[in-house]
Amino acid sequence: MKLKAPIFATLAAGAILATSAVAETELTVYTAVEAEDLARYAETFNASHPDIKINWVRDSTGIVTAKLLAERDNPQADVVWGLAATSLLLLKSEGMLEGYAPVGVEKLDAKFVDGDNPPAWVGMDAWVASVCYNTVEAEKAGLKPPTSWKDLTDPMYAGHLIMPNPNSSGTGFLDVSSWLQMFGEEGGWAYMDALHENIARYTHSGSKPCKLAAAGEIPIGISFAFRGAKSKAAGAPLEIIVPSEGVGWDMEATAIVAGTANLEAAKTLVDFTVTLEANEMYNTGYAVVAMPGVAKPVEHFPEGLLDAMIDNDFEFAANNRAAILSEWQSRYDGKSDPK
Amino acid sequence: MSDATLNTLPEGPNIKGKLSRDDIIMRAGMGVIALYLVVTMVFPLYAMLSKSFSTYQFDLATYELQVSDEEGNFSGEILNPLNLNATLGIYGDDDMITGSDGRLPLTKLFPDFSFRSTVKYKIRNKVEGGRFLVGSTLHTELDWLELDSNTFRRAQIRPVKATGFGNFINYFSTPALFNSIKNSLFIAVISTIVTVSLAFWFAYALNRSCMRFKGFFRLVAMAPILVPSLLPGIALVYLFGNQGMIKELLFGASIYGPIGIVIGSVFFTFPHAFLIISTALAISDARLYEAAVSLRASPWRTFWTVTIPGARYGLISAAFVVFNLVITDFGLPKVIGGQFNVLAVDIYKQVIGQQNFEMGAVVSVVLVIPAILAFGIDRMVQSKQVALLSARSVPYQPTPSAKMDGIFLAYCTGVALFVLGMLAVCQFAALIKFWPYDLNLSLNNYQFDKMDGGGWASYFNSIKLGLITAVVGTSIVFFGAYLVEKSNGFRIGRALFQMFAMLPMAIPGMVLGLAYIFFFNNPANPLNAVYGTMAILVICTVTHFYTVSHLTAVTALKQMDREFESVSASLKQPTLKLFGRVTVPVCLPSILDISIYLFVNAMTTVSAVVFLYSPKTTLASIAVLNMDDAGDVAPAAAMGMMIFYTNAAARIIHLIASRGILKRTQAWRTQ
Numbered sequence A: 001m002k003l004k005a006p007i008f009a010t011l012a013a014g015a016i017l018a019t020s021a022v023a024e025t026e027l028t029v030y031t032a033v034e035a036e037d038l039a040r041y042a043e044t045f046n047a048s049h050p051d052i053k054i055n056w057v058r059d060s061t062g063i064v065t066a067k068l069l070a071e072r073d074n075p076q077a078d079v080v081w082g083l084a085a086t087s088l089l090l091l092k093s094e095g096m097l098e099g100y101a102p103v104g105v106e107k108l109d110a111k112f113v114d115g116d117n118p119p120a121w122v123g124m125d126a127w128v129a130s131v132c133y134n135t136v137e138a139e140k141a142g143l144k145p146p147t148s149w150k151d152l153t154d155p156m157y158a159g160h161l162i163m164p165n166p167n168s169s170g171t172g173f174l175d176v177s178s179w180l181q182m183f184g185e186e187g188g189w190a191y192m193d194a195l196h197e198n199i200a201r202y203t204h205s206g207s208k209p210c211k212l213a214a215a216g217e218i219p220i221g222i223s224f225a226f227r228g229a230k231s232k233a234a235g236a237p238l239e240i241i242v243p244s245e246g247v248g249w250d251m252e253a254t255a256i257v258a259g260t261a262n263l264e265a266a267k268t269l270v271d272f273t274v275t276l277e278a279n280e281m282y283n284t285g286y287a288v289v290a291m292p293g294v295a296k297p298v299e300h301f302p303e304g305l306l307d308a309m310i311d312n313d314f315e316f317a318a319n320n321r322a323a324i325l326s327e328w329q330s331r332y333d334g335k336s337d338p339k
Numbered sequence B: 001m002s003d004a005t006l007n008t009l010p011e012g013p014n015i016k017g018k019l020s021r022d023d024i025i026m027r028a029g030m031g032v033i034a035l036y037l038v039v040t041m042v043f044p045l046y047a048m049l050s051k052s053f054s055t056y057q058f059d060l061a062t063y064e065l066q067v068s069d070e071e072g073n074f075s076g077e078i079l080n081p082l083n084l085n086a087t088l089g090i091y092g093d094d095d096m097i098t099g100s101d102g103r104l105p106l107t108k109l110f111p112d113f114s115f116r117s118t119v120k121y122k123i124r125n126k127v128e129g130g131r132f133l134v135g136s137t138l139h140t141e142l143d144w145l146e147l148d149s150n151t152f153r154r155a156q157i158r159p160v161k162a163t164g165f166g167n168f169i170n171y172f173s174t175p176a177l178f179n180s181i182k183n184s185l186f187i188a189v190i191s192t193i194v195t196v197s198l199a200f201w202f203a204y205a206l207n208r209s210c211m212r213f214k215g216f217f218r219l220v221a222m223a224p225i226l227v228p229s230l231l232p233g234i235a236l237v238y239l240f241g242n243q244g245m246i247k248e249l250l251f252g253a254s255i256y257g258p259i260g261i262v263i264g265s266v267f268f269t270f271p272h273a274f275l276i277i278s279t280a281l282a283i284s285d286a287r288l289y290e291a292a293v294s295l296r297a298s299p300w301r302t303f304w305t306v307t308i309p310g311a312r313y314g315l316i317s318a319a320f321v322v323f324n325l326v327i328t329d330f331g332l333p334k335v336i337g338g339q340f341n342v343l344a345v346d347i348y349k350q351v352i353g354q355q356n357f358e359m360g361a362v363v364s365v366v367l368v369i370p371a372i373l374a375f376g377i378d379r380m381v382q383s384k385q386v387a388l389l390s391a392r393s394v395p396y397q398p399t400p401s402a403k404m405d406g407i408f409l410a411y412c413t414g415v416a417l418f419v420l421g422m423l424a425v426c427q428f429a430a431l432i433k434f435w436p437y438d439l440n441l442s443l444n445n446y447q448f449d450k451m452d453g454g455g456w457a458s459y460f461n462s463i464k465l466g467l468i469t470a471v472v473g474t475s476i477v478f479f480g481a482y483l484v485e486k487s488n489g490f491r492i493g494r495a496l497f498q499m500f501a502m503l504p505m506a507i508p509g510m511v512l513g514l515a516y517i518f519f520f521n522n523p524a525n526p527l528n529a530v531y532g533t534m535a536i537l538v539i540c541t542v543t544h545f546y547t548v549s550h551l552t553a554v555t556a557l558k559q560m561d562r563e564f565e566s567v568s569a570s571l572k573q574p575t576l577k578l579f580g581r582v583t584v585p586v587c588l589p590s591i592l593d594i595s596i597y598l599f600v601n602a603m604t605t606v607s608a609v610v611f612l613y614s615p616k617t618t619l620a621s622i623a624v625l626n627m628d629d630a631g632d633v634a635p636a637a638a639m640g641m642m643i644f645y646t647n648a649a650a651r652i653i654h655l656i657a658s659r660g661i662l663k664r665t666q667a668w669r670t671q
Helices: A004-023 A035-048 A061-070 A085-093 A135-140 A170-198 A208-214 A225-233 A263-273 A276-283 A314-319 A321-332 B003-007 B021-052 B081-088 B166-172 B175-208 B214-226 B231-240 B258-282 B286-294 B299-328 B331-336 B343-353 B357-383 B402-431 B455-486 B491-506 B509-520 B526-530 B534-544 B546-558 B563-570 B575-586 B588-604 B620-629 B633-665
Strands: A025-031 A052-058 A079-084 A122-134 A161-164 A199-203 A220-224 A238-241 A249-257 B054-057 B063-067 B120-125 B132-134 B137-139 B145-148 B155-157 B160-163 B432-434 B438-441
Touching: A025 A061, A025 A263, A035 A052, A035 A263, A035 A276, A052 A061, A052 A263, A061 A079, A061 A085, A061 A170, A061 B343, A079 A085, A079 A122, A079 A263, A085 A170, A085 A249, A085 A314, A085 B137, A122 A135, A122 A170, A122 A208, A122 A225, A122 A263, A122 A276, A161 A170, A161 A208, A170 A199, A170 A220, A170 A249, A170 A314, A170 A321, A199 A208, A208 A220, A208 A225, A208 A238, A220 A225, A225 A238, A249 A263, A263 A276, A314 A321, A321 B175, B021 B054, B021 B357, B021 B455, B021 B491, B021 B509, B021 B534, B021 B575, B054 B166, B054 B357, B063 B081, B166 B175, B166 B357, B175 B214, B175 B258, B175 B299, B175 B343, B175 B357, B175 B402, B214 B258, B214 B402, B214 B588, B214 B633, B231 B258, B231 B331, B231 B402, B231 B620, B231 B633, B258 B299, B258 B331, B258 B402, B286 B299, B299 B343, B299 B357, B299 B509, B331 B343, B331 B620, B343 B357, B343 B509, B357 B491, B357 B509, B402 B432, B402 B633, B455 B491, B455 B534, B455 B546, B455 B575, B455 B588, B455 B620, B455 B633, B491 B546, B509 B526, B509 B534, B526 B534, B534 B546, B534 B588, B546 B588, B563 B575, B575 B588, B588 B620, B588 B633, B620 B633
Parallel strands: A025 A052, A025 A079, A161 A199, A161 A220
Antiparallel strands: A079 A249, A122 A220, A122 A238, A122 A249, B054 B160, B063 B120, B120 B145, B132 B137, B132 B155, B432 B438
């Protein structure tokens, strides 16, 4: 009998392993989180939930949104983890999100949670516009560092400025929507008219202006602070400038896609995304996270960014998105090459 | 009784040969492959066309409203927004046309609306399928919803689907979009002129001079075919960008725009033009030149009256091929186009940036027109071509001339430097740590897993796609070509099949990819399951490159006498046995050519698959695009060069394999 015990134990262990392998749920998670952070997010989640496997679908904000909207009648995603709130509002207005109040949601800052009950989405962290300023190239071109958005319309910067095209970049859109909110509809367009005169070209992605500034391809790139901080940490001669009027921002948020076949696992994942642990995890790359009191300073993140964040009206942004984009396109897109 | 009836015999029964089992099998096979082409090309294109006519419109008639007095009491009077608008004239018909994301606020229909007022509103959908938003919550129910003034401000109606020319009207009234047609034609024409001229003299030097190193130049000229079209764009950024190595050469002009697109297009279309023109120049009748000499024509005159007319079909064909490649290319203008919008990038921006699939379909339809025109004209011209070489022809042999050979050598060296230089710059950029601030060498840019685009997995996915496409594609194409070439009778069916086989050439990759979304991502489609898998990428790539493969196969099969079929029939051998035992071994060189063609193109294609890849099937060529898009230009160059080395290795293996196989199976040819 003694001999049999270990064998039995091995069998039992084998059986447990087998069942746990069977019990593993796979979640298809759509995200726009930077590629280098994804593995870390999944690892942290799997440390406490080894039974749920995350299959990431990552792309830029616009593409993920397009994908989700295209799949409107046949959703492939179970969860969206890390997509702009503006985009999630679009999905919500299509009735594509499953309302769910994750356990512990009350601990989050209220402006990070959807107003509905149960909320259709919950925020993770904020993603704040900034200006990346290459000190080396700017000096070569004889530029002075700008301190405000209005400064950027100075003729001195003509051809030294790059920003993302809002028609393809979420970052570009949050800039445009913040200017329209800060300067008013007319003032905002007038501002962009003036800015357009200085723009060398518009890029497709939101991180590219900062990377181009980091590489010296252009002295000034309108991008977001997180990208700037990373490039600066990588050794680029960058200054991250927070314009004095205030900066636009969007948040990354999480939501369950209505119609998912794995609702329980999806809820478990969304529960995790609002925990302290998750918020600490977001804090590695983001200075602003949904749970108050968690954020520690991030290296190279510009000071005073929190106070500069405007009181963003996401509903305005989402509901006027189509109109703003087509107006922007008719004004600035497809014009002949800037001189 | 008239004479006519007396003189003619009564019509006999129409005699038809009985179909043999072989004929039935072959027709069935042809049917299957034709069906493949219909499902993978005609249906998706139809889905796209119908999408371009699918518009979104606000239908005011489908809502009902009620307004209360200041105290919040409703009189029960039901207002129709359509009538309100008709009386007030706020929105015109044009305002009713919108995109799928359109929203229309209702407050404008109430001139004395104020969000501070105590007036209340009620709104409801009058019919099923109506949609309106309050804030961002969607309401589809038919029940009345009561809102106070401040909330009513946030009520917006959503459009419903309709059919019509609305999208096209919208397109042609948006200058930003409309301009792209002009831009696309402009760069396509300029690139065509430059590429064809350059390629002509290059091919001329290789075929009509006694210059040295011809083999080397031939190899170099073919190199650009091994890389994605966006790689020259990346090289140009490093050469002429603001931190470019030799940006002074541009005298302050910006490389981002038409200049960059044209230079890059010349690079990536050069091999195509060179191949076609070289074939045209390779055969020439020496007697014509002898005649020219004896008539004392000057070399210049001989060139214009003998050489050019002899090569005219090649030149025309090359011009149309280049034109088509440039106008439909998406990768290059995306990387280096700056603010210079072209049609192919517009499709991408509409679909990916604005999620406006309908407008993407409209731009696709617009893009297909010049592509099909160019293709059609080329076909027409080619059909007029007659054999230049007769049995009495004497092949032309170039005579050495120190001066001319020297000039040609210098010219070809220049072109070779251009081609190799672009590739070298990319490789160099990939190995630099942080251009231009840290010029140390490093392999950091090869850490693809830390970048966007799917990491190293996408590289291996690409190889997988290349191999599957090569095997599956070659089988389908060659078998299809065999059936259409060697089966008896059934003329209409064969003509139809030929037409289907030619069509993919005229369809731009972007258009095909977008059409696939519309067709395969439709839940009602039983083939929906392939969406997002490797299978759809294989199908798309095979279809996209079907025509050239098909033509290669047909050319090889035409060289085989139809007697083979008759002999096998008289020996009572099934045709399929003949196919396996004789046809395939004899045509093996061409089969290998088709498979390497498919492999290389599967590795480099961007436009067709950019809409179709999924996270598990990211591709190396797409990774180049995405890394460049995210600003990781050096890793993009690194990945681009990985594609180059892989394709070059595949070519070498192909060469060795062909040699070995040729020796074993084609020995009879030399006898």
